[in-house]
Amino acid sequence: MSNIEEYKTTHIVKEELILKIFVIGYSPMGESIVILVMADNIVKFSAVIDCFESSTTNLTLDILKEYNIEELNLICLTHPDKDHCKGLEKVLEKINSKTKILYPTNIFNDSYYDRDVKIAVGKIGELFALRKDDSNKPILKGCAGNNLIQTMEFQHETNGYRYPLYINTYSPVSEINDRYSAKNFLKGENIYHNAHNNLSIMSSLSLGDFKVLLCSDIENDSIDIVKRDLNQDGRDFFSYAIDFFKIPHHCSNGSKNILNLLKNILIPTSVTTVYRVGNVSLPDKQMLEQYKAKLDTIYCTSNIKENENKYGYGIVEVTVNIFNRTIKIEDMKYDSVQIK
Numbered sequence: 001m002s003n004i005e006e007y008k009t010t011h012i013v014k015e016e017l018i019l020k021i022f023v024i025g026y027s028p029m030g031e032s033i034v035i036l037v038m039a040d041n042i043v044k045f046s047a048v049i050d051c052f053e054s055s056t057t058n059l060t061l062d063i064l065k066e067y068n069i070e071e072l073n074l075i076c077l078t079h080p081d082k083d084h085c086k087g088l089e090k091v092l093e094k095i096n097s098k099t100k101i102l103y104p105t106n107i108f109n110d111s112y113y114d115r116d117v118k119i120a121v122g123k124i125g126e127l128f129a130l131r132k133d134d135s136n137k138p139i140l141k142g143c144a145g146n147n148l149i150q151t152m153e154f155q156h157e158t159n160g161y162r163y164p165l166y167i168n169t170y171s172p173v174s175e176i177n178d179r180y181s182a183k184n185f186l187k188g189e190n191i192y193h194n195a196h197n198n199l200s201i202m203s204s205l206s207l208g209d210f211k212v213l214l215c216s217d218i219e220n221d222s223i224d225i226v227k228r229d230l231n232q233d234g235r236d237f238f239s240y241a242i243d244f245f246k247i248p249h250h251c252s253n254g255s256k257n258i259l260n261l262l263k264n265i266l267i268p269t270s271v272t273t274v275y276r277v278g279n280v281s282l283p284d285k286q287m288l289e290q291y292k293a294k295l296d297t298i299y300c301t302s303n304i305k306e307n308e309n310k311y312g313y314g315i316v317e318v319t320v321n322i323f324n325r326t327i328k329i330e331d332m333k334y335d336s337v338q339i340k
C-alpha cells in the first residue's frame with residue numbers, strides 16, 4: 001500500500017522546464033544516477049540514486065559540483081552492494097532537514113557487507129542516530145512494497161498547465177524480507193542466493209507526462225511480485241508508455257521478466273551499465289538482443305569491448321524539455337557509447 005505525502009510546493013515556470021538524467025557507469029563495475037529538474041535554468045529538484053567512485057574520480061560529486069548542489073532533495077541507496085554504494089557517504093553529506101533518504105527497510109539487519117557498503121550503510125545509521133530535533137536530521141525512509149515518495153509541481157506561467165513530479169518506489173522482496181530477518185533470508189532457499197539484488201528499490205519518476213523507469217538491480221523474483229501486486233490493487237504502472245528506461249541489473253538474464261511488463265511500444269531511450277567481475281560479464285549478449293527488440297535506442301556507459309575503454313567510466317546525459325517534449329542525448333561522455 002502506498003504512503004502518499006503531498007508536497008504542496010508549486011513552482012511557476014516562465015520559459016523552460018528541463019529534466020536531466022545522468023546515468024553514470026564505471027568499468028568493470030559501479031553505477032550512479034543523478035536527476036535534476038530545472039525551471040528557467042534554476043535547479044528546483046535534485047536526486048542521487050546510488051554512488052560509485054574510482055580511486056581518482058567520483059562523477060556523482062562532480063556533477064553536483066557543476067550545478068552548485070549542496071543540498072539534495074532525495075538520496076536513494078537501492079541495495080547494499082559495493083557497485084552501488086562506494087562513496088555514497090560523501091553524497092550523504094549533502095543534505096538538510098528536508099532531504100529524503102531512501103533505502104531497503106531491512107538494510108541494517110545484515111552484517112555480511114563488504115567494507116565500502118558498511119561505510120555507506122553506517123553513514124545512514126549515523127543520520128538515524130541524530131536526535132529528532134537536530135536541525136540537520138534528514139527524513140529517513142525504509143522502503144518496502146510500493147510507495148509514492150514525493151510530489152512537487154510545476155506550473156507554466158502563461159498557459160497555466162501543471163506538471164506534477166511523482167516518484168514511486170517498488171521494493172517488493174524487501175517487504176517479504178521484512179517479515180523475517182535478513183539473516184534467515186540469506187541462509188534460506190537457493191533461489192534467494194542473490195538476495196541483495198532482490199532487495200533493490202526500483203523507482204519510477206514522472207514529470208508531466210514524461211515517464212522514467214529506473215530498475216536498479218531488481219531481478220525476476222521481485223519483478224514477478226511487482227507484476228502480481230500491481231495487478232492486485234488495480235494500479236498498472238506499466239499500462240502507459242515509458243519514455244526513459246534504465247535496464248535492470250546491468251542487462252542480466254536474471255532480470256529478463258521485466259520484458260513481460262513492458263508494453264509493445266518501443267521505449268525511445270534506454271541505458272545500461274556494465275558489470276564484469278569474476279566470471280560474470282554483463283550486459284549479457286543474448287539479453288541485449290532481446291532488449292533491442294523492445295527498445296528504440298540503447299546507450300551503455302562503457303564500451304561493450306572492455307579493451308576499448310579509455311577512461312574506465314562514462315556518462316549518458318539525457319536532457320528532456322518537458323514543455324515541447326524533446327529529448328536530447330548529449331555527446332557520449334568518456335567511454336559511453338550507443339549500442340542500438
Ligand SMILES: [Zn+2]
Nearest residue numbers: 081083084217
Ligand atoms: Zn549492480
